[in-house]
Amino acid sequence: MAAVTKDLWINGKFVATERTYPLYAPYDGQQLAAIAKADPGHVQEAIAGAHRAFQTMRELPAHRRAEILFEVVRQLKERKEELARICSLEAGKPIRTARGEIERTIATYQFAGEEAKRISGETIPMDAAPGGEDRVGFTWREPLGVVVAISPFNFPFNLVAHKLGPAIAAGNTVVLKPAEQTPLSALIMGELFHNAGLPEGALQIVTGSGRELSEALISDERVKKITFTGSSEVGRLIKSKAGLRKTTMELGSNSALIVEPDVPLDKIIPRCVEGAFAYAGQVCISLQRIFVHESIYSEFSERFIERTQQLNVGDPLDENTDLSAMINSREADRIESWIREAVDAGAKIGCGGRRDGSTFSPTVLLDVTRDMSVSCKEVFAPIVSIVPYRSLDEAIELVNDSMYGLNVGIYTQNIGHAFYASRKIESGGVIVNDIPTFRVDHMPYGGVKESGYGREGIKYAVQEMTELKFVTIKTQL
Template identity: 70%
Template sequence: MNATTKGLFINGEWIVKDRTYPLYSPYRGALLANISKADTADVNVAIEGAYEAFQQMKEMPAHQRSAILYRVVELMRERKEELATIIAQEAGKPIKTARGEIDRTIVTYQFAAEEAKRIYGETIPMDAAPGGENRLGMTWREPLGVVAAITPFNFPFNLVAHKLGPAFAAGNTVVLKPANQTPLSALKMAEIFDEAGLPKGALQIVTGSGAEIGDPLVTDNRVKKVTFTGSAEVGKDIKAKAGLKKVTLELGSNSAVIVQPNVPLERVISRCVEGAFVYSGQVCISLQRIYVHEDIYEDFCKRFTEQSKTLKIGDPLDENTNISAMIHSKEIDRIETWVKEAEEGGAKVALGGSRQNTVFEPTILLDVNGKMKVACKEVFAPVVSIMPYKDLDEAIGFVNDSVYGLNVGVYSTNIDEAFYAARKIESGAIIINDIPTFRVDHMPYGGVKESGYGREGIKYAVEEMTELKFVSVKTFL
């Protein structure tokens, strides 16, 4: 494999294809590499290799699986700056934020290493039912087999870790299809896992067109589970085609926060600015809708706007950069259209609203109504809408008036109303006194409605990647 052409990783070998596509950096447009494009035959070989390697992974003792994952943690710690630079180059993520992703990824694999040793079953009191006397009952969890993992561009190391970590902890094998814009991070992890001692064939990586190789991955009968992070549209299609396979879908969102009166605005605003604009809003739980009580609305908007003006736009490799390139120019075209439509509908642009080459400025919209695309769809850009409300029930109604339900934040100094909101809001997670963008990697993570199906978070993902087996023994005493 030469320096400019990256191959597929199949059965522990690098396979360079004649068909490739050029990978450019989002910010400067420099050519980073040529990436091999897999075809259906390559997918078949990868699945077959993973299927054959499964027997070895299944029989591997838990302490050995754990040791491999701990070795991955060690190798990543040694190469943190190299890995963060890969993210900055291929994803356009500011280097400071990229380092934070690597730190989180290390923690994710560490949790997976720990979880490999505590995959428990339980005993069942068989005599609780008539006819169950003199019987023992127990459960244990067994790995599924081949897992197909399809990952997005926005967290190219950590979201891959949320697929690979629990899969290997449980004893599965994986065929990974990374996002077209961020294959280098996945291919680097292939090198690291290989060095860490993962059996050949346990990790297969196929790069290329999702339209061409997605269906073979999802529909093959040797694949026992599909785990996908991406758009709701694609997620629905995967679920329809997967048949009886297990499926985990992490899909879209338009995450909201409710800000009640009497909260410390200086602390709330700094977090909300971060939640709205980190990685140019290209985060599933990016803060998109801010509902502020009418008593503090004007003060909040003024202070939020002033703090947002301090964000620095620039090269992702610049240590001082807060906002850099969006992943594709077509995404800038899309969000420009949405902001313009909102303005034509009566919304006011308090800050930003324009592009600077490959960057879209941090944008604050006021006078937005819930029917505008910037409020009811997933923006996935550095655009946030701030809207007033009269009372908590009205704010909860605004939040719930959405096809999504992933994470929602509630700021309040009253614990009763905070828990009241937590009960009433339709969402996979309620984050009290913080932004919905908050996530640590062992918590259960997943949405309701069109935000997804199933849960991630290492312990919970292991459960989704194993099969529960029941065993009963009749005694002769």
């Protein structure tokens, strides 16, 4: 890919900026493009344009919004391999994984188009209360207005889709700020929506530094909702400035899995390894902590390590690559220091722990304690710890001893234990007989505690991006 200049997408056209920054591929350092660096003035222009376009969007009928989203789906299907390659290059995502992301992105916009036609209210039995006789009551949902969407690097197509899809389905306009490392995929979506007939100004895309743009993006009173996926630290900052406006926060996690002694290890270990190391662990619900019953701990650990050592690390465009470079060298530095800290405190490296530039070998840690950074913080890297437990209650206590609560998994063949754990575990989602990394794009998805609040999953995100209005009519004067 030639290092061309990529401009901002404002009011239906590309807009050049005085400043740009180089975009490099995480794996080999190849310069992919020069990316426009927006300033607060560009953000104000984008918000103003989105605010004007909202008057058109709110009057756009549901069938038309659906048609626009379905046309985006059609274009994505036509360009699948091209888009997967872009995703692989700018995010360092193995090409097979990138193809899977494009398929999920197609499904997400498809769900959004379908949901655009299903936004509804309900009737209220007014005469259920004294004084409600001779009245009809009902609700409907109305779009909010301008939505600011701030997306991360790890799923540059699909997590953008989880913000754009429901916002547009509901009749909102969007100002999108993609991650600095993955702007190419977002800018492509500007073109695709334009080609699909989205009204001019309904989607604005500003690229550049989050630190430089966050104040302008968040503080403008014309912005009615902020949806953010990223770190807990940035989420707290955004929330402190958002005030009473609506926010959805998809933040950090140190996702856990409980493995009971009655499960067939040969069936679950490949899936567990996949959940721990897919995309080098740079997934919000990547499997980070595995709690295994003490009776099968040794066998599980040995077989898990054996499977991990079979993974291929290398060029993301190689069809045989399972995981590639981390997003940048700073993240590799951080993980190297966390592993060193854990080993100094008594942890053992079962396998991995090696670094080559920004590439980190898949690492299994044993004898990890709950106070180590690799356990109590979000590693967001190809690291997993395996810890024994004696009873299900102890395992649940270990899982819940976390500031996070996004997805938790449990493997068990005891239906009573499955329901018991589902009740006791403190998380937004409990995945029974699969890893916490499991997600399909129409299910409700979100966390508790410092993992955030609000829910994604198209139907649920539409609810978050609309306002419920109640109407009552007195039928007789």
